[in-house]
Every structure is written in C-alpha cells, then in structure tokens.
Amino acid sequence: MSFPFLLSGFALLLSSFFTAGTLKPENSSVRFEISNFKVNTVEGRFSDLEGTAVFDPGQPEAAQIALKVPVSSINTGIEKRDTHLQAPEYFDAARYPYISFKSTGVNKTGKGFMLRGNLRIKGITKHIEVPASYEAGGLRCTFAIDRYAYKVGDSGSFTIGREVEIEVFLAFD
DSSP states (O other): OOHHHHHHHHHHHHHHHSOOEEBOGGGOEEEEEEEETTTEEEEEEESOOEEEEEEOTTOGGGOEEEEEEEGGGEEOSOHHHHHHHTSTTTTOTTTOOEEEEEEEEEEEETTEEEEEEEEEETTEEEEEEEEEEEETTEEEEEEEEEGGGGTOSOTTOSSBOSEEEEEEEEEBO
C-alpha cells in the first residue's frame, strides 16, 4: 500500500468524524450562575434557544452562529424571581425580549477554539471572545460577563454579584 493512498484514507476517515453540523436547539442549553448575598449562588437557565449555527471543527473559520434567547424563558426555579428578572431594572423583557449573539469569527487555539462575536443584552451590544471546546457533537462555551456593562440590575447592589458565569452548549446534528 502506498503512503499517499494511506494518507488519503486517513483524511477521509477524519473528514467523516469531523463533519459540519447544523444547530439542534432542542438539545442545546444556556445556563448561568451568579452570587447572591456573597454566600450562596443562584443558578438558572434559559429554556428556549432560537437561531442558526453551522460549525465544523476541521474548518472553524467557516463557522456561522446567530442565536436568540427569549428573556421570557428564564428559569431559576423560583417563579417570582423569574418574573422579577424580566422587570425594567433587570432584563426589561417588554422592551428587549431577546438576548442575542452573532459570531464574527472562530479560530482554533491550543486548547480548542476562540469564538468572537457580538453579544446584545438589553439593547447594549458588546464584542466578546469566548473560549470553546468541541465535544460529544457540540460546542461548549464557558465564560463570564459583567452585568453592569449591560445595565442588568442595580450597579450599587451588594446582594447580587457583578460577574455572571455562563455556559452555552450548542448541539449539532
């Protein structure tokens, strides 16, 4: 067997393992946690995710991700708190019904991928860079944002933490 033939067979095998995938919102998730009174943590999630995403770990530069998360789908396990978080001083869901993200680029790093894009919360758009890893048919992104930068909640509050830890898992078919 010749080396070029063996090499092309290996490339074919890899290309079948790393194929481009299309977003499966029903298997994707958006979770968050934030400190509360500096002694405990509030965990929550958004139960809905809309949008499109195409990702191929073999060609990350070709990725296209555009997501919308309905603020009304927030779930912290306490209905009264979820309703309060939709009020004007927090997410202002009546005026800004969606949190959105649109990628501007993806590149491979030594530890996985770096996803760059624009995150829009409460009408404020900020460019962010998010480390990501490809695992089990999906892209896992774990990062933190400063809620003050998006005017979510009172910046003078000592009860709620400033930094929000976020984990997004985008499942692909």
